[in-house]
Structure formats: structure tokens, C-alpha cells
Amino acid sequence: MNTKLITMNSYVLWLGSIFDQKTVMSSKAISPAANNWQVGLINQLSNKGIKVVTLGHTPEPIWPKGKLKMGHKQYKINNKIDCYITDYYNIPFIRKANLIEKYKTLFNLLICKYGLPELVISYNSYDHNSVTAINMQTNFQIPWVCIVADMPTKQPDITKQNEYLSNSDGNIYLSWAMYQNSKSINKFHLDGGIVDDHLERSELSNSQKHKKSILYAGSLTRWGGIDELLEAYKLISDDNLELWICGPGENDKVLNAATSNKSIKYFGFVTKSELTQICKKASLFVNPRPAYVIGNESNFPSKLFEYLQHMKPIISTKTPGLSPDYETILITPENDSAKAIASKITEVLDWDEDKTNQHIEKTLKFINQNKTWDIQSGRLIKWLIAKFNINSNNPDSVT
Template sequence: MNLIQVNKIDFELFFIGTTVTQNLCEGSIAGSVAGNKFQLNLVIGLDEAGDQKINVFSLLPYPMYPKGKKIWFNTKRCSLNKQITTILIPFINLPIIKQLSVSISFFITLISGLWNNRSKQCIVLVYNVFSPFSIPVLLATRLFNCKSVAIIADLPFDDYDFKGLKGILQRIDFYVQTHIISKFSGVIGLTSKIISEFAPLLPSIVIEGGIDIIDEGTTFSIPKKDKEIICLYSGALNEINGIKLLLDAFNLISEVDFRLWILGDGPLSCLVEQAAELDNRIVYWGKVSNQQAKICQREATVLINPRPSDNKIAKYTFPSKLLEYLLSGRPVISTRLPGIPEDYNPHLIFLETETSHDLAVLIQEVCLGDTYDIDTIGTNGRKFVVSKKNWTCQSKSIHDFLITL
């Protein structure tokens, strides 16, 4: 079957997730910028990939009470672009009740959408297999004999500590999430390990993410001294992402012209603030907009992804920051994570031994030595992601996968 025939198949797409505008996501402490960008670009890409209509139903990212003060959220429409509008489902923002109300709302909203399109072939995609999302999707698609596809970007390895009474509920949810994957019609995983370990018999495709090369304009500017050698990290500040390793490594670098820029927020932000107070070469930017982060990345000498490869979640995740890093056109130092596809290897400088000493040595070799042609490495990395990992290509691959189910 050729592409023209494929695009003429009459089917309807439904997308269940937390998709909102990027501005709305960045304005919420509960929103994941990387996760929202993935969803937003995928939804827009799928809409452009074929003739089918895409219906988007979303849960508004908002912290649970009492961290978030608002309790009742009504149905609301939110325009993602000129063509696509998401329906924000109603829910009650109280512990336990929130999960139940989200499940019921997604189920009712999806049932209504499937009923209105019952004469068509329908495919329902759900972003991650969090129980209040995945269970209503599976129930609704079973009722209407539709295809269901799980997009697995995150599993709750890093969110749950499995301690105390709350830990019992976490274990139950963890079991449900990891065992419910095999009930779907197909799986889209960020890494091959997700598929091989949790859904080896299902139709599947690996899509680690993509880059959006359109939204590059900004009015944000940064003063930079000619002699400064800027090492940059952007992302969540937690142990999983290797912040301690990076700070320890930079502490071993004595050259006064080196700078360490850290952008982001998280549990270890206090540790970063303390390091910046002790060493004036460390600049902690705090949480910045995605556009500001892109400008900082382009100003840097080298970008660093210090996430430990031996962490239990490493084989199930792909650090989305690598795509943005490579897009900047600057060289990227990274640990050799099992979730990084092999076609990235020529464009990354790998830290083979994950110690602070070895990272410090590698940073200095990259920035000061003759071993690496950093401008060529950076340019080739950008060409790679622009041509091979843009969302037009990635969405086309997913679209072609969906019509084979």
C-alpha cells in the first residue's frame, strides 16, 4: 500500500494526555515542559501527517490540594494552534478523589467522542499508562472495538519511594502500570527496553522524541566574556540526573575562566545554590523559560548530560535534553545511557567512567585540548537532529505505524 492510499483511510484519532499550550505549561509548577512539548509536537505532527481528524482530551497540570488551592475544575476548551483544540476534562482536586474523578471524566468524554464517530475506524492514543488515564482508555476502546495505543515516556520508577501506607498504594499503581501495557493494541516506547520487557509481543515502534525547529525566535540575550569557557546543564535538579556528579567534577577544575551554568529547578536546587555561593564561577539561573534555555545552550562552550547510566530508570528513558542540546549546535558530553539509540553515538562525546575525576578531565579535554573539533562536532550534531529527528519525520513514522494496526 502506498502513502497516498494510506492517507485516504477514513479513521479518527483520539489523544489522551496532559497536552496544553507551552505558556500554560510553563506557568504551572505541576507541568512538565519536556513532556508537554513531546505531546504538543506529536499532536500537531499527526494532524499534519494525514487526512484524519485528531481529538485531544487533556488533564490540566495542576498541583493537588493543599499544594494547589483550587478544588473544582470545570470542562474547558484550550486552543493548541489554529487547527487543534483540546478539551480540558473536569475533575475534583482532592487526594484519591482526583484520580477517581479524572478516570470517570476521561471515560465519559472518550465514550462520547467514540459514539459520535462510531461509523469510522477509531484509534485512541494515551500518553503514559498512569492508571486514571490508561484504564478508561482500555475500557472505552473495548466497548467500541477500537484500537488503543500506549505512548510510554515515563514509568514511575523515580516518582515512588514505596514507603509507608502511601507506599502500598504506590506498589499497587506500579503493578497496574507495568502490567497493563500488554493489554493495548500497540506500544510507542521511548526506548527499546520498555517494549522488550513489558510488551514484547505487541506491535511497536521506538520514538525517543523530536525537535521543533520552527520556534527559534527570542528577545532574550546574554552578555558573554570572550575568555569564558561555559559548561551548561539544563533540566531537573535531582539525583537521577547526576547533579552531584557534575558539581563534584566542576569543583576539581581549577581554571578561573571556566563557568558552570545550571538552569532548572528541583529537589537539589539548594545544593546548587550552596555551590554557587562557594564558587563564583557557578551561575545558577533557576527555572527559566524554554526559549531562554535555548539561548543559553547556544552561548555555551559545551553542554553536559551527567545522568548516571546505572540508575534503574536509565534503560527505560531517553533524556529529552539531548535533542535540545544537539539542536544548539554545541558539543555534548553525555554518559553512555542504555536508552540512547545507536545513531546518536557519532554526535555525542561519551563519559565512559562516571566519576567526578573523569568528568572533570573530559570537560577540560573537550574545551582546552586538541582531541575534539568541537565546532564540527556541534554542527554535525545539529544537522543530524534537524534532518533525522524533527517532528515531521517522527510523526510520519508514528502515523504509518498506526495505520498498520
């Protein structure tokens, strides 16, 4: 390829796979939380004049559990984000190298169509993302910023990721602890945001006020703390209380609990609109993620943003991934034990209407001052302009 014939254009190349809700719901390998986070940020970057083109692939359990070969796609998200999905062979010992090669091939096609990007942003430092980004640095002097959403917990993956991150020109961390501990010269903390028009203050009916419910929405793995929550629920004596659980995956403890106790409702993996309706009816939300589980120091509990937009009380353990900002609006148990979680749930369920309304107003103020995607994307764009001199086609919208 003759690189002298390629021009630099005003757009950001995003190395990350994003999909519409229908695709997310039909896949066991796509993370709903990661998808929602990326779409939320990219939408706001687009609204503020930053053109984003995405390059990714469709995740799939490795063959023979998954398909042998994954196909390529091209589509738009919300009629404004150009998305390109590469094909690849989903075969053990071959997939990793094939993805790296396929990303390189698709990148070359994209720069023929769009020109060279001003900046490359990758969602995590997976091999295919990092090798592609480093090649762009080396061959085209394009800066690379890596979003660190998750960190590996075992060697040699930890060493490899640290090596990749040392090559990036800047790093964005979702986890507060990871941000604080990072030795990167150019680092930025951004844990997420809420779309302004998704804020909704739900009014409970008289029947809902008498029949109270606790909602847990998220992963059913040990990282999410679902086991601790089930134990906590056993310690609460209230015939008018229900525990509602939503989330992908399979957990025998959850299934057995829902079968043996009629007050435990397991909804399974629900759509975004279905989750919104369930959130409207819930009395309070819970994030029981235990701090002691390895890996929870390096990620952020993204379910909090789903909870926050409804402005109801959130009982949450305190994990290193949470920034100090949240101390003002999260209701934190004394520790991560089931007993402490149960005690705090009981306390909040006893709040009167005035205390509940005060908490709602405090949460609304917190969101409007700190945690909308409009505010967070504006912060990020200012940082990107200062560090990498990228262009915004709508600079007046950056606040």
C-alpha cells in the same frame, strides 16, 4: 447512549494533557519535557494530515498543597489542535476514581461532537488513561496505542502498569532499553525529534570564546545527575569557566553552590525562549544522568533534543534509555563518576575551532538524517497505517 447512531471519523483521540508555554510556566506540576514532546509530535501529525483531539486534565499537587477542585477548559494549541481539559476533585483517596469517571464523561461528550476516533493514543498508562482506553476497546473496538515515556519503580505500580500495557494493541517506547526488552507484539521506538526550523548554528563572539560556559538544563533531582555535575565542576581548574544551571524544582545543593561560587549561575525555571538564548551563549552542554539510579533505564533524557538543535558538543553519560544511534555524536565519559565527567569536559573545552566545526557538521548530518520531528512522525504514521490502518488526509506528506 445509542452507539448505533455514532459514526467513525478520521481522527486520533490523544489521552494526554498539553498546554501553552504560559500555562506550563505558571504550574509546578506540569512537566515541561513531557509537554514539549507531546506538542512536537502532535503538531507534525497534524501537518501530515492526522487530525488529533486531546483529552486531559490540569495536573496539580494534591489538596491541601494544591487546589481542592480543578476546572475544565477548551482551547486550541497552534490554532489546529483541539484540546479538552476535564474538571476533577483533587482530594486524597478520591482523585484517582474521580479522574477515571470524568474522563469517561468527557469522552462521551467528544464522540457526540466528533464521532468515534479511529485510534486512541495515550501518553503513559496512568489509571485514568488506561481505564478510558480499555473501555473504548471493549465497547467500540477502537485500538489503543500507549506511549511509554515513564515507568514506575515500585510495586504494586509496576505490576499494574504491565497489566495495562498487556491490554494495549501497541506500545511506543521512548527508552531504547524498554523497547528492546518489551514483549509486546506491536512495538515501536520513538524517542523524540527536533522541529526543522529550530535548528540553529550559534556563532560565539570573541568574549564568549574566552569566557567558556557549561550548560545543564533539566530536572534538579538525582535522576538528572546534577549532584555529580556539581562535584565534577569542583575538579576543573579554569578561571574563565562558568557552570550554568536551568531547571524546575528546588535543590539546596544547587542553591548553596551558586551562593558560594560566583562562577556557578542558577537561572531557575526559564521559558523556552529564554532557554534558547542561554543555549546560544553556552560553550557546551552536559547530560550527567547516572545509569545506576533506578528509573533511568526506563526513560529517555529529553534535554538532549534541546541541546541538539544548537549543534554544540554534548557530554553525556551512557544510560540504557539511549539508543546506539547517539554514539556517533555524544561525547561519553569513561563512567558516571564526577572525575570522568570533569575529565571529558576539560578535553572538549580544549578543542580547536576545526575540531569543533567538524563536530557541528557531524551533528547536523545526524539530525537531518534521523532526528527531525518531520522524519520521526513520518515513521510513526507508516507504522500506524500498517498496524491499524488509520487514514492520513495528506498521504503524500508521509515520508
